[in-house]
Amino acid sequence: MMGSHAFAMVNLTDRKSIKWQRRPLAVVDTNWMPLPGNDNDLEDTMSPVKYFYRYIPTQLFEEMAEFTNIYALQQGTLNFDITNGQELQVLVGLHIMMGALKFPRVHLYWDKALGLNFFNAMTKNRFFKLWNHLHLVNNLEHDKSCKDRLFKVRPIFQAVQKRCKELDLEQKLCVDEQMVPFKGTLSVKQYIKGKPYKWGVKIFMLCGESGLCYDFIIYQGKTTEIEEGLQKTFGFGGAVVLHLSERIYETGNQNHQLYFDNYFTNFNMLQALKHKNILAAGTARANRLSKPPTMTDKEVLKQERG
Known part of the structure; x- marks a missing residue:
């Protein structure tokens, strides 16, 4: 399944072997050239x-x-x-x-x-x-053994996704979740407290700085289209990012900048992205990064803004 093979051969550091050191911040090469033949502007x-x-x-x-x-x-x-x-x-x-x-x-x-x-x-x-x-x-x-909850709308889902994947990627990209408002009866309907639309269909999306969508996954619980092995290695949030990052890796272009929030961020996922020359940044939870030497939340709250 797409989303696994590009990162399958990456050598990952075992969590127990991760050691943090204080060193000067290294300058990262962020040079990036768009591929020729960009037709996004035609739209x-x-x-x-x-x-x-x-x-x-x-x-x-x-x-x-x-x-x-x-x-x-x-x-x-x-x-x-x-x-x-x-x-x-x-x-x-x-x-x-x-x-x-x-x-x-x-x-x-x-x-x-x-x-x-x-x-x-x-x-x-x-x-x-x-x-x-x-x-x-x-x-x-319909094959009764199929666990796809979206099989009845799969053709229109695939048509939209196909066009999204044909668009030329920007340098700055983001992975995040989006709620499509819906309160009717639907097996994939979700409730997420704190969202502007609490009830609806949750979609994980790869979008650009312009707002264009380049790929997406509709969340449907255990049958979400992400390989189980990828989830075991990187966690569900990390697996979502790597699945959608396959779209970036396939372009062959280097130094795309990918951003995400703390739901997705973990050490091994960042390691895998770096191996594929995808620059990444995200807010972090300390317990997902093997206790980095950062200030605690209480200490940060005592500091001045910025």
Whole structure:
């Protein structure tokens, strides 16, 4: 599985053998040259529709239409007119508009008193019928031994991720978690206290200084797509960083600067990144760095700011 082999041959220091020494801070070479052929700037000149199709290609809508028709047939739904990719594009477009307007009831978008004429592109009854039958896979072809909780949306997940991986990386990158707000019924839904959106889907993301996303992992508990051996060696947080760092290593470019917070930081993970010429910095928990000779939290709180 991607995320393990690039760091499998790194010689790691055993935790008991780690010894800290006070030495002058060494200057690190941070020279970095972007690879030729950067097309990220082209996206700034695209229309919103063209930009959308970069991530969700029209071919995916044709496949969605096929599986939606199959599901309607499997359910024995009466009076279901077969759909096509173009109609499902309208369906998705209306969903995007709903996300922007945020009315309390779905049927209100067709209320004539509100004058939302663009919702006339599809009748309310047809919208609900497609909504209730929309599928991206054939349920009957699903392997029951598969533990992937996201198999029903895997095609759209892979399409978005594929485009993210095609973007040219910046020098300064960050790994962090992001909550996608959601309070409905979902097996991968998480609750994280202290977040602006406490309920939702947790996604670990590799992003650039510009805000662009270059890769991501959707958290789904024990079945999260990170190799078990990687987690045993580096811990879950460190494994997330190294899994997403595979994207950096594959470019062949050196001296990318990667940042993360204390949830991800540990000694062996930093050691592995250094071996692959990925510069890294992160806030640290002393118990994850084999008791470095730093001031305690109580001592730091007594100091002046900065």
